[in-house]
Amino acid sequence: MKWEEVTLGEVLVQNTEYVTTLEDRPYPKLSVRLYGRGVELDRPADGAAVLMQKHQLAKAGQVIVSEIWAKKGAVGVVPDKGEGALITSHFFLFDVLSGKVDPRWLHYLFRGNYLESALSDGAKGTTSKAAIRPQVFLKTPIPLPPIDEQHRIVAKLDAAAERIPRIEAAQSANAEDFDAFFISAHESAANGKSMKIGEFLELCEDAETIEPDEMYPQVGVRSFGAGLFTKEAISGSSTSYRTFNRLFSGAIVLSQVKGWEGALAVAPSSLDGWFVSPEYRTFRCIEGAADPDYLSFILTREWFWSRLGDATRGVGARRERVRPERFLNVSIPMSRIEDQKRLLAAFRGIARLRSAQQARTTDLAALMPALLDRAFKGEL
Known part of the structure; x- marks a missing residue:
């Protein structure tokens, strides 16, 4: 399905609200990870020790962009726990224009690192320090389905994003069970020797x-x-x-x-x-x-x-x-050599099961990128 393509400037506006005085208290800070890996809390900053002349305080739901590393996918949506986080001058904040775009649609565009190619082309400066300016970021095109379609797709992606970690955790627990089985069987066969x-x-x-x-x-x-x-x-x-x-x-x-x-x-x-x-x-x-x-x-x-x-x-x-x-x-x-040979057949069977599980884990790791690719192409 071919969707309308708009620039980010049609759904975002740069936030230019600054504060010049900080309170004498810890402020949360944010880390914007590369390659669409999200926005996380970083080590807090002491308001009394900060030397910057002007600051911004993030609001949950805003888009945050790394001036230097946006070209490598350091773009994301501020999470709820990032409310009030201190933002340095090397990051830009943008407010989402309500009614035009679902913030979760933007979140998945960023998570899929959809903008990397365009932002790499728009970065100015030497290779390692090439920076993205707000006006360049806002000119970047994105696919924009109708708002109801955004909600539908986002609901599917949210459901997958919730299920995948649970499955991964269960598979990890199974792997630990396999290891425990090997050792338990070995010790049992040793019979205290x-x-x-x-x-x-x-x-x-x-x-x-x-x-x-x-x-x-x-x-x-x-x-x-x-x-x-x-x-x-x-x-x-x-x-x-x-x-x-x-x-x-x-x-x-x-x-x-x-x-x-x-x-x-x-x-x-x-x-x-x-x-x-x-x-x-x-x-x-x-x-x-x-x-x-x-x-x-x-x-x-x-x-x-x-x-x-x-x-x-x-x-x-x-x-x-x-x-x-x-x-x-x-x-x-x-254990004795006879017991080793007896257990070896069982161990090999367990190893085959584990190998099959690891293959499924690899498939699982590729699932979310594949879903995002289909979503952006209008195939989800």
Whole structure:
């Protein structure tokens, strides 16, 4: 459906009411997020300490525009909690002309970052400091359905905006339940028996001497159990290391620097022959004591890697490396190999369910942008 196109100046008027004296009290401030991500409360300002010569106080329902970052979608509608917020001279406020536009229609236009292209073209100045002036903003065109149609579309978008976070919260809770299941089943199978890691893992490093003219495809390990990731190959002449550790299928890879915060993982067969720096230590399962596929479900959980703090000293950046000898000396509840193989089939089934759920979560994240796109095209 083709709707009338109007300029923002036909539905908005700049608010030029200023105050020159502030009370000696805290004032709320607003943060206008980039890419249409909304308007939020920021750290309050002390009225007695503010040095600006003139100020504006926001009203709920006004449109607020960042002079510098409007070109990157920093435009939004002041929420109810933003009433009376202190506005600096780097932001502009606009009042909505009642009867012509539903403020929620504007909210969704801004949330969909509909104006970014036009405002980028209208920004004046150097690339990083290019500013949007009020008169340019007010000349920006927007689609404007009849007011009743605005109300209808906004009601649909409001309903979706309310449901999506609830679904996301439920899916997040399910993910936590999955993690809890893995650990609960593991501990139950251990039946109170603890083992030192060195009783089921051993250090195993295939050190490759680096040749200047060779290329070495690299792998890194993300913290918080987020797994391995590939990096570009580097030439032997571009590194100061003398050796790299070659990965093998089933290798347990531990970051000495960040292992205590979950930077460890089990290498899949697809990374066989790739390389990690000597800062990553590699281990293998002792035959008959542990299964690497089973450990991939256990080692990447906070239940496991939080225990590695006992193998280091210090805090934050000063925390020591997780040395292999200390790593292997950590004790955890551990099940027999027969129980690991029995549980592995169940774990894999749960993992497939979780993978399907994550795919739905990705689809959910794309739902609102897709709805907004359809709304602006008159297809909703």
